[in-house]
Amino acid sequence: MSSDASSAQVNEWILGPEQEFRMEVDSQAKLQIKRGTAELFGTELVEGYPYTFEPGRKIAIFTWHGCTIAVTGTQQPTVAYTAEETPMRSYLNLHLALQQAREFAKQNTSDGPKVIILGPTDVGKTSLSHILINYAVKQGARPLLVDLDTNEGGSLTLPGCISAAVISRPVDVEDGLGASAVVTGSTPSVWYYGYTTILEKKDLYKTLTTKLAESALKKLQEDSLVRWSGMIVDTPSQFTDPQAEALLENTVDKFGVNSIVIIGNERMYARLTQQYINRPELSIIKLAKSGGVVDKTQSYRRTLTSRRIREYFYGTPKSELSPHSSTLPYSELVVRRVGLDGAVAPSSALPIGQERILNPEARLSRVEPSAVLLHSILAMSNASLPELGSRTQSSSKEEDEKIIGHNLAGFVHVSDVDDVKKKITILTPNPGRLPRKYLIMGALKWVEL
Structure with missing residues (x-):
C-alpha cells in the first residue's frame, strides 16, 4: 500500500430526504455515493463511482430521497456539512x-x-x-x-x-x-x-x-x-x-x-x-438565494480564470489534451485589438456631412507584433485573411464588420516573443499549422506556471 493510500482519510455523511451536502476542498478528494441517490446541480451521481474533485472545488450534493456519502482524501475537507434548508x-x-x-x-x-x-x-x-x-x-x-x-x-x-x-x-x-x-x-x-x-x-x-x-x-x-x-x-x-x-x-x-x-x-x-x-x-x-452559495474572493476568482485557461490548452485529468507549441515569424501574424482606447472626437466635431462609421468600441486597431503580445490570449476569428493580408495602419470599416461579425475558431497563447529575431512562440490546443485567420487581442493575459 502506498503512503498516499495509507494516509487517506475516509468520512461518511448520512443525508435524509431533500437535504444537501456542501463541501469545499483544498486538496484532491474523491466522493462516492455508497447508498441511495443524489445529484450535483441536476446531474445524477452513479452509486459506487468514485468522483474526483480537484483542489479549490466547492460542491453541493443534493438528494431527494436520502443517501450515504463517503469522502476520501489526504486532508479533511475545508468545509463539509449537511443543510436541511435548500431552494x-x-x-x-x-x-x-x-x-x-x-x-x-x-x-x-x-x-x-x-x-x-x-x-x-x-x-x-x-x-x-x-x-x-x-x-x-x-x-x-x-x-x-x-x-x-x-x-x-x-x-x-x-x-x-x-x-x-x-x-x-x-x-x-x-x-x-x-x-x-x-x-x-x-x-x-x-x-x-x-x-x-x-x-x-x-x-x-x-x-x-x-x-x-x-x-x-x-x-x-x-x-x-x-x-x-x-x-x-x-x-x-x-x-x-x-x-x-x-x-x-x-x-x-x-x-x-x-x-x-x-x-x-x-x-x-x-x-x-x-x-x-x-x-x-x-x-x-x-x-431565493441558496444558503450554500459561497462568496468568491478576488484571489479565488483569479484561480478560476487561470484554471479555465489551462484546461482549454491542456485539458483536465479526466480528459487530457496535447497542446502544440510553434514559432512563427512576425510577418505571418495579423493581429487586431478590439475596442479602441483613448479619447474619441464627438460626432459634432466630424466634418459636415460625415457620419461616424462604427461606434469606437466596435472598431479594431492594428497591433504590430512585439513584446506587447507576451502572455496574451489571442482569439482566432473565423474570418479569413485576404490573400495578401492587410498592411494599412488602421482597420477599414469592411474589415471591422467582417471580424466583429464572425464567431471564433479558437484561441492561442503567446508564450514567448523575440523582438530581435522577429519571431513569436504560440501555444495551441492541437498540432498543425496556424490557419490564415485574424487574431484578436483583448485584455486577457495568462502566465503559465
Missing part, C-alpha cells in the same frame, strides 16, 4: 413549469421557453442554469445554453467571451461543461469581447450580444427539437447595475426572452415587474 423545491417547480411550456411548444410547433437568469454576484445563477439544463436533458430536451458572463471563464469557453451551445447530455460532474464538444455534445458559438467586465466597453458588448442572439435564434429555427426545448441564458452580475439597464433591455429584446428569473434581488424584481407591466407574455419570477 431545490422551488427550482424543481420552475423546471416543471418550463417543461410544461416545452410540451406545449412541441405539440404546436412553436418556440419553447426562453429564460434569462439574473441576480447579483455569488447567488447561484450558473448553478441554477445547470440544474435547469440537466433536468431538461433528462426529459429528452436539447436546450440551448447561452453564457453572457465574461468574468471568470464561464460555462462553455474562456473568460472575455460570450457563447452559446446546444446541450444534449448532462453536465459532467468532474469537468463541468468545459470547452470540449465531447462534454457539451456540440461545438459552442463564441464571440470575443476581450474584457472581464461588461461595463468596460458597453457598446461593444451590446454589438456582440446582438450577434450572438441572431446566431442563437437561428439555431432554434434550424432544429425543431432545439426549438421546442428553448434556451437558458446565464448572465453577468453587472446586469443588476443601473449602468447596464440598456444592455439588459437589449438582451431581453434580441433573445426574445419570455421568462425572467431573478435570484436574491428584491429591488430588481420590483423594478422589472413595473418596467414590463405592459408585457403580459413576459413572466417575472423571484427565487
